[in-house]
Amino acid sequence: MRIVSLAGGIGGARFLRGLRAAAPDADITVIGNTGDDITLFGLRVCPDLDTVMYTLGGGINEEQGWGRDKESHAVKEELAAYGVEPQWFGLGDRDFATHIVRTQMLDAGYPLSAVTEALCARWEPGVRLIPMSDDRTETHVVITDERGRRAVHFQEWWVRLRASLPAEQIILVGADEARPAPGVLQAIADADAVILPPSNPVVSIGTILQIKGIREALEGKTVVGVSPIVGGAPVRGMADACLTAIGVDTTAQAVLELYGSPLINGWLVAEEDAGVALDGVRVQARPLIMHDVESAAAIARAALDLAAEIARTPAGTPAAPAPEDAR
Amino acid sequence: MRIVSLAGGIGGARFLRGLRAAAPDADITVIGNTGDDITLFGLRVCPDLDTVMYTLGGGINEEQGWGRDKESHAVKEELAAYGVEPQWFGLGDRDFATHIVRTQMLDAGYPLSAVTEALCARWEPGVRLIPMSDDRTETHVVITDERGRRAVHFQEWWVRLRASLPAEQIILVGADEARPAPGVLQAIADADAVILPPSNPVVSIGTILQIKGIREALEGKTVVGVSPIVGGAPVRGMADACLTAIGVDTTAQAVLELYGSPLINGWLVAEEDAGVALDGVRVQARPLIMHDVESAAAIARAALDLAAEIARTPAGTPAAPAPEDAR
Known part of the structure; x- marks a missing residue:
């Protein structure tokens, strides 16, 4: 079975670990968001790709959800001692090595997809991780602060x-x-199935969908999404702030409508959000909180089951008649 | 008083710490060797400049003589885990920060001299440290190994x-x-005086002297050198291997002749090397082993005293007659 998943950072990575457990024999390709990428101290940092790579490769800081396990911060402290900015981004020593290798390969002319493959050769994430694009994109956010109205890096x-x-x-x-x-x-x-994890629908999945051709390619497929909103609040992170920016309510219903049909065919919502509905989309209510790999795997299994069901009886097709009605 | 010193790495840096102690009110300019500089993992590393900066700035690993104190090696270990080369060069986490800042400034277009000044703003070495050149030079060594005769980086x-x-x-x-x-x-x-510390006469001082105009500028000055060879062996390091390469014996006499007159006016040798002599050069024998800052300061004081004596009665001038003979 061949599965494609689009992914942002922490939520996506944790879901993918469940997906890998739920479908151990599947061939899984993960298309990673690179809109969050940033150049810091001359080094190219790809937070979402790294979170997926470290999480699936067993090198993640579990508690934090991002960055390396057993991390130290000597480089960052020294950079601060030199007075260089920014000091607000948390780069650990082990993590620095990843960015150094990446930057050296990029500077040598390798595209980001080849660099990501090279880094994953060490981490063996058990999925094929591809950045959404080798071309540089960056999510910028327009804010108004004491310096006026201006765009800052995401x-x-x-x-x-x-x-x-x-x-x-x-x-x-x-x-x-x-x-x-x-x-x-x-x-x-x-x-065979495309799964949208409970990643940020604006700055993670939404960003990937902006790359020319990706949305169009998805529209012919069986696509099942997992709602990142449970009971009117993001499962984690600050997705509400991103949704507000684009005029979308922080509800499982509104995010479903944001993705819309024909992009999406199936939608998993939390049990408290049962009732969410959209023409052409099969909605199922399931427990959506990821406490651990097992609960993430259960959600992934539900998404795959829903995808299989949709593939058997595509939208528009009347549901298979019950045996009684078949006569 | 204005003093210029040329310097390589460990030996030069330790001598300079003595020189600063011996002449606390002097205005000291250090011209640092950059022939040893190397680009590793995309980062520009200047080992001699950093050894001088860390030693005089109180950040050196005292025992080792190079690199940072309280150092850790997470970045290096991770780079090795990615399988990237070289793994034989010892870069610590704190040290990495220096190279990251330097590389970022160089990439932004600042010359190495400006970068060095910016780094020294943090370290306050108490001397003005200038690289010998802003132009990139690199010392290469021709060897013959299993791959044949070839040049490798120093x-x-x-x-x-x-x-x-x-x-x-x-x-x-x-x-x-x-x-x-x-x-x-x-x-x-x-x-007022130029002091050549007991740095490597071939790949440290000798390298600086190869930069166009430096040797010529020195030839008009009072220049006192401290022999890096004591009793037929280098005080530290592997200077003998470098001297052999250029056909010079590992003796205080041969190194004096290598520098030669008119470059050098005064030469400090160890007591066991008394007898070393060269026309136009005043030679004095003194204890030359640097156990600590105090012994390094004593050597520096001897070098400054010899320079002052030479300045009063330049070579070629008959020594001032003793009072008895003045009648």
Whole structure:
């Protein structure tokens, strides 16, 4: 079985660990968000790709959800002692090595997809991880602060400001020119099912969907999404701040409508959100909180089951008649 | 009083700490060797500049003589886990931060002299540290190994091979085009005394002397050297391997002749090397082993005293007659 998943950071990575456990024999391709990428101290940092790679590769800081386990911070402390900025982004020593290797390969001319593959050769994440694009894009957020109305890098809004100022606009710089990385469209074309994890629908999944051709490729497929909103609040993170920026309510219903049909065919919501509905989409209510790998696997299994059901009886097809009615 | 000193790594840095203690009110300019510089993992590493900066700035690993105190090695271990080379060069986490800041500034277009000044703003070494040149030069060593006769970077010969293969030739790549960094020639012109520490006469001091204009500028000045060879062996390091490469004996006499007159006016040798002599050079025998800052300061004081004596009665001038003979 061939599965494609789009993924952001922590929520996506934890879901993917469940997906891998739920479908151990499947061939899983993960298309990772690179809109959050940032160059710090001359080094290219890809937070979402790394979170997926470390989480699936067994090198993640479990408690934090991002960064390396058993991490130290000597480099960051020394950079601060030199007075260089920014000091608000948390880079650990072990993590620095990843960015150093990545930057050296990028500077040598390798595309990000090849670099990611090289890094994953060490981590063996058990999935094929491809960045959404080899072309550089960056999510910028328009805010108004004491310096006036201006665009800042997504990470500055998210990490430094903790989304405390309203996002007036969220822009993926470079989206118009960016092409899907090699393998992305083919993986989608070959997929038996596409799963959208409970990642941020605006700055993670929404960003990937802005890359030319990806949304169109998905529209012909069986696509099941897992709601990142449970009972009117994000399962984790600050997705509400991103949804507000684009005028979307923080509800499982509103996010479903944001993705919309024909992109999405199936939608998993939490039990308290039963009642969510959209034409052409099969909605199922399931426990959606990921406490551990087992609960994440249960959600993934539900998503795969729903995808299989949709594949057997596509939308528009009348549901298979019950044996009694078959006569 | 204005003093200029040329310096390599450990020996030079330890001597300079003594010089600063011996002449606390002097205006000291240090011209640092950059022939040992190397780019590792995309980062520009300047081992001699950093050894001087860390030693005088109180951040050196005292026992080792190079690198940072209280150092950890997470980045290096992770780079090795990714399988990237080289793994033979010892870069610590704290040290990495220096190279990251330097590389970022160089990439932004700042010359190495400006970068060095910026790094020293943190370390406050108490001297003005200038690289010999802002132009890139690199010392390469011709060796013959299982891959045949070839040139390797100095650090590969020195650190990886520990100078175990004979250096058939030592070449400063880029020497023909390199110009002295801003301030170098002016500092020499303004100096009351120039002191050559017991640094490596071939790949440290000898390298600096290859930069166009530096030797010529020195020849008009009072220049006192401290022999790096005591009793036929280097005080520390593997200077003998470098001297052999250029056909010079490992003796205080041979190194004096290598520097030669008119470059050098005064030469401090160890007591066991009394008898060393060269026309036009005043030679004095003194204890030359640097156990600590105090012993290094005593050597520096002897060098400054010899320089003052030479300045009062330049070579060629008959020694001032004793009072009895004055009648």
